[in-house]
Amino acid sequence: QEGPTVFAAASLTDALRVLGQQWAARGNPAPRFSFAASSALARQIEQGAPADLFMSADEPWMDYVQQRNLIVTATRVSPIGNALVLVAPANDARPVALARGTDLLALLGPNGRIATGDPAHVPVGRYAQAALTWMGQWDAVAPRLARADNVRAALLLVERGEAPFGIVYATDAAISPGVRVAGTFPAESHTAITYPFALTRRAEGNARARALFAFLAGLEAQPVWQRFGFRLAQ
Amino acid sequence: MVEVALRHRFDHPGAWRSSRRDGFTLDVAFAAPPRGVTALFGPSGCGKSTILAAVAGLLRPQSGRVALDGAVLLDTAAGICLPPERRRCGVVFQDARLFPHLSVETNLRYGLRRAPRDAEGPGFEEVVALLGIGHLLARRPAGLSGGERQRVALGRALLARPRLLLMDEPLAALDAARRTEVLPFLARLRDAARQPILYVTHALEEVDALADHLVLLEAGRVLAEGAATEIAARTDLPLASRRDAGVLLDCTVLAAPGGGLARLGFPGGELVTTLHPGAPGTRLRVRLRARDVAVAVAEPHGISTQNVLRATLATITPAGEPLEVFLRLDVGPSQVLARITRDSLERLALRPGMPVWALVKAVTFDHRVAAAAAAPP
Amino acid sequence: MVEVALRHRFDHPGAWRSSRRDGFTLDVAFAAPPRGVTALFGPSGCGKSTILAAVAGLLRPQSGRVALDGAVLLDTAAGICLPPERRRCGVVFQDARLFPHLSVETNLRYGLRRAPRDAEGPGFEEVVALLGIGHLLARRPAGLSGGERQRVALGRALLARPRLLLMDEPLAALDAARRTEVLPFLARLRDAARQPILYVTHALEEVDALADHLVLLEAGRVLAEGAATEIAARTDLPLASRRDAGVLLDCTVLAAPGGGLARLGFPGGELVTTLHPGAPGTRLRVRLRARDVAVAVAEPHGISTQNVLRATLATITPAGEPLEVFLRLDVGPSQVLARITRDSLERLALRPGMPVWALVKAVTFDHRVAAAAAAPP
Amino acid sequence: MTLGLAAEEWQAVRLSLEVATRSVAVSLVPAIAIAWLLARGRFPGRMLLDALVHLPLVVPPVVVGWGLLMLFGIRGPIGAPLHDWFGIRLVFTTEGAALATAVMSFPLIVRAVRLGLEAVDPGLEAAARTLGAGPIDRFLTVTLPLMSPGILAGTVTAFAAGLGEFGAVITFVSNIPGETQTLPLAIYSATQTAGGEATAARLAGISFALAVAGLLLAELLARRMHRWLGRA
Amino acid sequence: MTLGLAAEEWQAVRLSLEVATRSVAVSLVPAIAIAWLLARGRFPGRMLLDALVHLPLVVPPVVVGWGLLMLFGIRGPIGAPLHDWFGIRLVFTTEGAALATAVMSFPLIVRAVRLGLEAVDPGLEAAARTLGAGPIDRFLTVTLPLMSPGILAGTVTAFAAGLGEFGAVITFVSNIPGETQTLPLAIYSATQTAGGEATAARLAGISFALAVAGLLLAELLARRMHRWLGRA
Ligand SMILES: Nc1ncnc2c1ncn2[C@@H]1O[C@H](COP(=O)(O)OP(=O)(O)OP(=O)(O)O)[C@@H](O)[C@H]1O
Ligand SMILES: Nc1ncnc2c1ncn2[C@@H]1O[C@H](COP(=O)(O)OP(=O)(O)OP(=O)(O)O)[C@@H](O)[C@H]1O
Ligand SMILES: [Mg+2]
């Protein structure tokens, strides 16, 4: 019995693995996941990928597929969200107040860098850019960014002590033993971090896919999302 | 009948930045008789291999014509140039060129399998027996000695049932011992072959042992062409300046050499030799080197030299070396060359027309070459 | 003095899965005199190159000892094995092995630059002049003919100022014309070299032209060793069964051959020849092939043969061929071999001790080899 | 015997072997043809072809995957007719993974095959001609067997590279377990998981072991081959 | 003359050339040494060394980058002493990008150099020995010049591959414009942006042109070299 295929942003990997098992444990066919960058997934869906559900790490890529009429617009929801945090290596515990005007450059020292996703295309980088701009630090800090390919890579740079700070999602910070949260960016510093889910066009008439979608976006999944540090949408 | 006429030029660009442009021009025309071996003889670099390549179709000459028994293989004027695979010229290369990944037997059968159904020629077993390679069939070429390798190459070419056999110095890569080993097989093949053979060499002993017809080449041109015996007897060619110059005598074995000396008859006389030329009636060609022939104006006695032939001194010609001359001696209808010093010429007051005795030792002949040259009656 | 004693075994695993294990065992010991050329002579595969490689240090034999004027290069018993680069053996390989990326001059200087400061030897210009390669210095090896290449290889080895020169068939890769071209240079080098030379060959004419000392090899063993003239005169060796067997005569030019025949003196007699051996006093070795010597029991007259030497028949020995015998003739203190038929032996009733005349044509000698063999007085 | 691997991970190993094998299988014949053209051909666009063959080496794998997606996606100029007329879909299938892998390893295989071809003595081909073998005949019976060491070397390199191909595959066919999730993609997924380093290292070890096995096998084969060709 | 490229993109081109060049420069000597060991050495671990050299080909580039970070990061067993004693830092630097590129192209360069070495006639080395040249002397004066066609081939392949190296670089040194943002990273960035296709294609075209130029240059050099070695 083939379960529905879920194209999901790589940052949802841990939580979705658990949710998939729960779903299967209820006697449903196990869903198949394809984890990759949201951008790659969006493009693949455009090229006819056999995705039944798309779970993006940011809204613009969901907009991209929606504009191309590849999803069932009515199903689009953003049930979970995340917070943006500044992390530091676990052994270097100094809280940082993240407010307008905080002089991050001074904290970085002469050579230190802030590891985060590439603002050009990685969602976490885009949120980081917005937050730093809000703080008035963007111009100063931009040349000091270590632009990673994805959140985990950015996290790794902090864990290994290469960068004294990193800007990642709260979820990633929570499960990494190597880092400690130095501060959380105020919600108003960036647009809300949300994970849009939608049913794709090809799954429009697929009852199983709809059921899974309902499960993942619904109440039953909420404890798991929370366990992995995601915030629930108000 | 093999008609060959070729013109081709290689340009040698010379070293980098050098403006010197030397090259090599081949310009030859000759005809080989429809049976027997035609030797292309000449020094290294005179164009022998180039001719063979053009006949086989492996090189396309700038202009030329090659015809075999009237069938045109190449005619640049008419725009005809058959590819090698449709020329049916069996080639034996200097370096054997056996297929290393195939067994000896598969190598041998390679051409056979691709020969036209109706092509005539010796069968597989026949060729294997002829060349004495039965014990090698299962082996790989890499394990063969040089001599064995060339024998297999001969067999492979022959089994392709060619209309023409081309051999490019098949013995040159072998040392003296191996050459001696393969030469008799070549001779057997010459006798068994029903097609003409073009044989490239720069070794005189191979010409002696094998060639019926000779094309003498130098620097891309034909110096002389004709029956091997005729060419050998000429003193106006570069051949004559070799120390081993001399006539080729076509002989027939007269007496069976059962323990005794072999008596070879030639038109006009007999030679006693220590050769082992086979049964009476066997035909055999021997080189009688001019330097090995002495002349006497009175019949000598009490001398070990066993062949004392009555002859008439026909002509006296220079012999390349300033101190030496060739004497052309008529021995009946045959001609013999003798190389003597000008000193002796004057001492004995030799003049054309004089009757003389030609002295030839019985031990003077080359056993290896003669053995190969012997053809059954 | 070069002392060589070697034992080495090559195992040939044979074809895959074949249980046949044949191999080759080398077991030789010989000593070469401290000056002059010692030729290692033998058929293909007898182990000549293996010996040279072991002496040069390119092969480590299973056991053996090599010493050069008392200096030990190899002694497996004592655990001594100098690497090739410290043996100072100049090697001339069959295939020249010039460095293709270096000019001729840089090739020549390669060894020179690495030779010890205090090593003696001919200078660069001297060697270049000796070998006639001055016009090649700027060229690349790839553009050279085979003969030129070998001359450069000779120069390179010589300029490394070796204590011993090793040459492995330096002429084998060349055709007859090129061989003739290089042979005189080798002879010059032999005369110029101050160190012993081990010279590997399977060509008798090279032995004739160059060798002072001869080591005769067969199947990995030494058959005979001694002065080249002594070995050549023996009739009990495989050498004697060659058609060109005969003695080597050490001669001195007596008369300047200004337009006339050259008179060569040897102990006990004189030979008149058409050779051009250089000024009177020049020393020269010639091969007098046994088959070119006839004998007479009465002095012959009116014959073109110019050398009629008084001799005494010393011994009669078999000559390999059943119908032939060797006569060993004493010509004064020298010995000459004659090959005649048993038939003539009986006809002339030849017995040891008989006085005879040995007949040798003046044109019988090999000009090329003799030219190379000539050493200045 | 699970070696501590999840079923999904075993699947990735199997799939990787399958993808690497299939990629080598599909690229071998074109690689031989192109190597032949590059080594023997004398035509104007030879250098350009040479450069094109190197293209996948020069641009990042992700871009290759992206290019493939554009070409072979069901809206692409090749993918659309393939899908509409023959019902063939490459994107998001094992076949597609093999295609992406094949494209990426193509320069490596062509290079090795070409070296093998250049080592073939043209004299032997000439000999075959004089024995009556036409072009295809002599290619199959002489050239091909003699260039087999080069083909083997190319196969091994391509196979090894195929086991590690990541960027082009994930971009072209996505990361679907059992379908397109090869070992490198599984490794990637593991690194995206908290504490996945151990899994990633284990999977990388398996990758390495497979490659070593392939190299060993190739070495043995090469020896046998050299003996077969009498070059031992 | 901007060819419609932003300054940042020009920087990426320059940086790519620099990284590819430096990566070839650092890997050439070790590659020659290892090729020599693999071709000539007779030691027990030869097969293992061969496999290790192939490792970067076999595992995904991201894993290589991750491994490099573990080793050469400032907490890594090599990176820590480098940083503490010599003040050398590889992560986030151009040098680091070159290192990652070098590691990735190492198997390619070793393979080509090894083929070049195997084509050297040992007889010429023996000749050099008899002329008094010791091991290093003859390696430098004979072996090295004669294997130069293989070295050239390896250099070109490595250079081309270096222009395209992505996964290992971005993981090890991340993407810092002007420091580590090479062409492939710029291309990748562009492809990950909706509507970035044109930029990506333009940058890929530049990449391709650079590689073609490199190949052409190499072809010319190779011809000259073959003439120099008398193999023309
Ligand atoms: N492909 C070629 N390009 C340029 N020159 C060539 C080529 N092939 C042969 N030549 C030249 O043509 C001339 C004749 O060569 P060919 O091989 O026919 O001589 P050959 O008589 O067979 O000599 P050998 O006895 O040495 O084999 C030589 O000067 C050679 O350098
Ligand atoms: N490396 C080797 N491994 C196995 N056998 C060898 C090796 N080198 C030489 N042989 C064998 O040793 C024997 C002697 O070889 P060698 O090369 O010394 O002969 P050679 O007298 O120089 O012959 P040629 O005149 O043909 O050069 C041959 O049977 C040869 O096959
Ligand atoms: Mg030729």
Ligand SMILES: [Mg+2]
């Ligand atoms: Mg030898």
